[in-house]
Amino acid sequence: NAGVTQTPKFQVLKTGQSMTLQCAQDMNHNSMYWYRQDPGMGLRLIYYSASEGTTDKGEVPNGYNVSRLNKREFSLRLESAAPSQTSVYFCASRAEDTKETQYFGPGTRLLVL
């Protein structure tokens, strides 16, 4: 049981390049989330998916797209990276039972030059 996994762990991009961040969970959770973490700002929600086939915008969706490929996988795509997207990106999934807890992946550190 690996929990939530993310790839890659670290990536350097040039402005204008594109890339996809991968996330997978093996806990059979319906809900999955993408956050970005910036110093002094906590974590901010980019997109979330309440179930397979559905996605919704969070607080800071501009410049990103997501795909809920299946129940396990939820990817985040940067079509044209900008320096403002330099951040640490976390994927999470949530238990729907009374525990309500979100489980986080180890993060992807992205540097856009």
Next chain:
Amino acid sequence: AQSVAQPEDQVNVAEGNPLTVKCTYSVSGNPYLFWYVQYPNRGLQFLLKYITGDNLVKGSYGFEAEFNKSQTSFHLKKPSALVSDSALYFCAVRGHVGGKLVFGAGTILRVKS
């Protein structure tokens, strides 16, 4: 809209002394409140939550939190701090749609021996 405030950027405490990390919240309706901890270069780990019931919630690693409805606070506490408790702590409140979490900016806890 839900919001969380962590008024202290950093808390310093000596090993063996009690610690408190403060959190206040703003939410319509009954709050679902969480504390997460982040160790360097790691994802967030769930510590504890308040959904309903007793105002004093016990969690992992000897931490507890006290829910105070009148003061809209959910402070994290531990009777005796350890050096290994040094980390970044986040308070979060669950939004009403999609189980989204709204995070505070985080508080760095430094425990010195």
